[in-house]
Amino acid sequence: MDERLLKPYDPKEIxxxxxxxxEESGFFNPDICIEKGIIKKDAPKFSIVLPPPNATGVxxxxxxxxxxMQDTMIRYHRMRGEKTLWLPGTDHxxxxxxxxxxxxxxxxxxxxxxxxxxKFLERVNTFVADSRxxxxxxxxxxxxxxxxxxxxxxxxxxRNLAVRTVxxxxxxxxxxxxxxxxxxxxxxxxxxxxxxxxxxEEKKSKFYTFKYGPFEIGTARPETKFGDKYVVMxxxxxxxxxxxxxxxxxxxxINGPIEATIIKDEIIDMEFGTGVMTITPWHSHEDFxxxxxxxxxxxxxIDKYSKLLPIAGEFAGMKILDAREKIVEKLKTKGLLVSxxxxxxxRIATAERTGGIIEPQIMLQxxxxxxxxxxxxxxxxxxxxxxxxxxxxxxxxxxxxxxxxYFNWIENLRDWCISRQIWxxxxxxxxxKNKEVYCGIETPxxxxxIQDEDTLDTWFSSGLWTFSTLGxxxxxxxxxxxxxxxxxxxxxxxxxxxxxxxxxxxxxxxILMSQxxxxxxxxxxxxxxxxxxxAKGQKFSKSLGNGIDPIEVINEYGADALRMSMxxxxxxxxxxxxxxxxxxxxSKFTNKIWNAARFVLENTKDFDSTKETELDEEDKKSEKxxxxxxxxxxxxxxxxxxxxxxxxxxxxxxxxxADIIIERSxxxxxxxxxxxxxxxxLLSQLTTLLKALHPFxxxxxxxxxxxxPLQKDKKLLLVEKWPFDFAQGKPNDN
RNA sequence: GCGCGGUUAGCUCAGUUGGUAGAGCAAUCGCUUUACACGCGAAAGGUCGGGGGUUCGAGCCCCUCACCGCGCACCA
Numbered sequence: 024m025d026e027r028l029l030k031p032y033d034p035k036e037i038x039x040x041x042x043x044x045x046e047e048s049g050f051f052n053p054d055i056c057i058e059k060g061i062i063k064k065d066a067p068k069f070s071i072v073l074p075p076p077n078a079t080g081v082x083x084x085x086x087x088x089x090x091x092m093q094d095t096m097i098r099y100h101r102m103r104g105e106k107t108l109w110l111p112g113t114d115h116x117x118x119x120x121x122x123x124x125x126x127x128x129x130x131x132x133x134x135x136x137x138x139x140x141x142k143f144l145e146r147v148n149t150f151v152a153d154s155r156x157x158x159x160x161x162x163x164x165x166x167x168x169x170x171x172x173x174x175x176x177x178x179x180x181x182r183n184l185a186v187r188t189v190x191x192x193x194x195x196x197x198x199x200x201x202x203x204x205x206x207x208x209x210x211x212x213x214x215x216x217x218x219x220x221x222x223x224e225e226k227k228s229k230f231y232t233f234k235y236g237p238f239e240i241g242t243a244r245p246e247t248k249f250g251d252k253y254v255v256m257x258x259x260x261x262x263x264x265x266x267x268x269x270x271x272x273x274x275x276x277i278n279g280p281i282e283a284t285i286i287k288d289e290i291i292d293m294e295f296g297t298g299v300m301t302i303t304p305w306h307s308h309e310d311f312x313x314x315x316x317x318x319x320x321x322x323x324x325i326d327k328y329s330k331l332l333p334i335a336g337e338f339a340g341m342k343i344l345d346a347r348e349k350i351v352e353k354l355k356t357k358g359l360l361v362s363x364x365x366x367x368x369x370r371i372a373t374a375e376r377t378g379g380i381i382e383p384q385i386m387l388q389x390x391x392x393x394x395x396x397x398x399x400x401x402x403x404x405x406x407x408x409x410x411x412x413x414x415x416x417x418x419x420x421x422x423x424x425x426x427x428x429y430f431n432w433i434e435n436l437r438d439w440c441i442s443r444q445i446w447x448x449x450x451x452x453x454x455x456k457n458k459e460v461y462c463g464i465e466t467p468x469x470x471x472x473i474q475d476e477d478t479l480d481t482w483f484s485s486g487l488w489t490f491s492t493l494g495x496x497x498x499x500x501x502x503x504x505x506x507x508x509x510x511x512x513x514x515x516x517x518x519x520x521x522x523x524x525x526x527x528x529x530x531x532x533x534i535l536m537s538q539x540x541x542x543x544x545x546x547x548x549x550x551x552x553x554x555x556x557x558a559k560g561q562k563f564s565k566s567l568g569n570g571i572d573p574i575e576v577i578n579e580y581g582a583d584a585l586r587m588s589m590x591x592x593x594x595x596x597x598x599x600x601x602x603x604x605x606x607x608x609x610s611k612f613t614n615k616i617w618n619a620a621r622f623v624l625e626n627t628k629d630f631d632s633t634k635e636t637e638l639d640e641e642d643k644k645s646e647k648x649x650x651x652x653x654x655x656x657x658x659x660x661x662x663x664x665x666x667x668x669x670x671x672x673x674x675x676x677x678x679x680x681a682d683i684i685i686e687r688s689x690x691x692x693x694x695x696x697x698x699x700x701x702x703x704x705l706l707s708q709l710t711t712l713l714k715a716l717h718p719f720x721x722x723x724x725x726x727x728x729x730x731x732p733l734q735k736d737k738k739l740l741l742v743e744k745w746p747f748d749f750a751q752g753k754p755n756d757n
Numbered sequence: 758g759c760g761c762g763g764u765u766a767g768c769u770c771a772g773u774u775g776g777u778a779g780a781g782c783a784a785u786c787g788c789u790u791u792a793c794a795c796g797c798g799a800a801a802g803g804u805c806g807g808g809g810g811u812u813c814g815a816g817c818c819c820c821u822c823a824c825c826g827c828g829c830a831c832c833a
Binding site for chain 2: 028031032230240241242243244255291292295296297298299300301302303307309310367368369370422424425427428431432434435523527558591592593594596597598599600602604605607608609610611612613614615617618619620621622623624625626659662664666667670673674681682685686689693
């Protein structure tokens with residue numbers, strides 16, 4: 024017997040070695056599989072692009088969950104003999120990375136502004152390069168069978184070209200425009216962010232009621248009220264029926280009298296407060312809409328640094344939070360304060376990445392118009408292009424109920440603000456010279472052109488990921504992928520497997536970009552996974568200090584055990600709790616497999632299974648039972664029910680193969696009765712089970728496979744055939 | 758306010774088209790049985806959140822209530 028089996032199972036000893044073996048075989052690359060005759064050239068294809076981890080940090084357990092699922096799918100399809108591509112990459116994560124480096128600099132006592140754009144970007148690039156190396160090595164540790172020859176980065180040369188190309192096309196189609204709109208300004212990060220990057224926090228705050236001429240108005244933000252000169256009420260509110268739309272009156276306000284205008288609009292909720300409000304169009308989204316509707320004046324009150332502007336008079340230059348109480352004090356002195364409600368719950372918008380309190384501002388920014396009809400796409404809007412494939416089931420979202428969530432998001436979608444005032448990211452490919460504006464893929468010829476300072480929302484480049492990774496440049500002139508390119512072969516991809524929290528950020532944007540640019544869906548199935556929490560059900564976070572390094576877990580229990588714990592019992596879209604006990608349990612399972620293999624190999628040495636294959640009745644029955652299981656799980660694999668398959672295999676291996684079949688064989692061998700039948704069955708079952716288990720626990724199955732006394736042209740288990748004959752619709756005979 | 762999940766054994770969760778409730782972990786009892794004590798065997802544990810309905814039959818379908826979680830909108 025193989026010496027390796029004499030020792031107890033130690034994953035640490037074999038996993039790195041096995042991964043190297045796989046990598047050296049080249050079989051992660053489908054081209055090599057075809058070249059070496061492993062996979063037929065005309066085989067069906069199966070492709071997944073890895074959701075690129077942010078190049079700001081290290082892999083966490085949530086990544087491992089994602090990677091385990093995808094690797095399981097990829098390995099299953101590769102074993103089915105399909106042209107299987109799993110494409111790796113990392114994400115430059117513009118804002119997240121920019122703010123991370125800014126924080127690191129701050130610790131060194133340096134300010135972004137002081138070191139300048141160029142130096143800053145150098146720092147970022149060094150950091151990102153390191154981070155990417157770490158991530159890549161971690162992915163190997165998990166056993167991810169990614170085709171490293173195709174590794175991409177959302178901010179490398181090719182992806183940058185893709186970004187510029189798409190930007191220009193959208194610009195030429197009039198989908199990208201620059202304009203003054205109300206946006207979410209993050210004073211802390213000093214950039215604009217999109218609606219999706221907001222996080223709302225509920226906070227108890229004071230709600231003030233002030234006298235405003237004959238009316239009483241409420242506000243939680245007195246510091247925005249300096250320029251309020253429009254009083255809005257519901258046209259049907261009888262309390263105010265004596266006032267007509269457009270009436271003017273003079274009211275005493277913070278810094279003296281103001282001429283106010285009455286506006287009647289149904290936006291007002293008569294039940295709320297006094298049923299009267301004043302508006303601040305520059306710093307409130309709803310007020311802005313109203314101001315646009317009636318063409319009202321808009322005036323800026325607060326600057327980019329959250330300080331009051333000269334309109335605030337004596338308060339000018341003060342930080343808004345410092346000014347608030349003082350303004351209230353002044354109004355009180357003037358006899359204009361009516362009441363203060365201390366128990367008001369305010370929802371405050373904050374920036375996801377920096378935590379800064381958002382100040383709505385009217386600013387000149389770049390947007391993508393989601394409601395403009397696109398002639399090259401059958402006069403459909405981007406909204407429609409996003410909606411249709413999901414509605415028409417060309418794209419299947421799992422679990423199903425997220426389709427409703429997706430529709431709900433699209434219905435409420437506004438134009439997408441894509442410009443950011445940070446330095447790290449794809450530069451907007453627009454140049455200015457005096458009043459001339461040039462948008463192009465390359466820098467314009469001639470002197471004096473100055474490029475737009477802004478960078479793009481990181482999700483702009485992420486949105487291109489399914490196709491920017493597959494053989495860009497694209498045949499732009501014909502709007503088609505180039506012949507024989509990866510794009511033609513592997514797009515649309517088969518599955519995308521992100522967490523549901525980025526359904527809008529990413530999945531929707533990929534559908535938008537792919538539908539618009541190449542007129543094709545980016546993927547057929549969206550298999551959403553849930554959030555992985557700690558054993559108590561809390562989110563993993565730095566502030567809680569509950570992070571667990573996956574590499575430490577792998578070092579202790581093995582990647583197989585960790586992977587198994589991430590698959591079993593975790594259905595699509597379901598949040599799950601990480602419990603080290605579960606990993607421990609599956610490390611026992613790998614140990615069990617190891618020992619069962621030891622028994623089988625010990626009892627089948629010098630045994631030629633090809634000679635005599637007659638099984639006795641009970642062994643035939645067992646063989647049939649396993650075949651039934653294979654048929655069952657093959658169907659379930661195709662239905663994305665990995666969480667059930669993994670459990671069934673676990674259960675069969677342990678409680679049927681080990682507990683019944685091995686025990687029965689001991690008796691037969693001991694009594695020297697039907698020993699051939701017993702041995703044949705042991706080998707055949709182990710062979711089938713190793714294959715079926717390989718997508719889930721690739722390391723240990725590969726290691727045992729290498730010791731199996733099978734035919735001479737034995738391949739790596741990685742590329743062995745899945746034990747089901749799809750042509751005949753029944754399990755393979757071994 | 759609109760919408761979506763969840764509530765099943767002490768814990769974590771499965772439960773496919775409705776047909777006498779399942780797994781893992783934990784806990785109990787007994788085992789050095791020659792692959793494995795990271796083991797083996799045995800037993801124990803649930804009125805499937807409450808109420809109502811459809812059905813010969815409901816964890817599963819319908820209605821309703823409660824609690825937990827999430828998304829979106831409003832928030833003067």
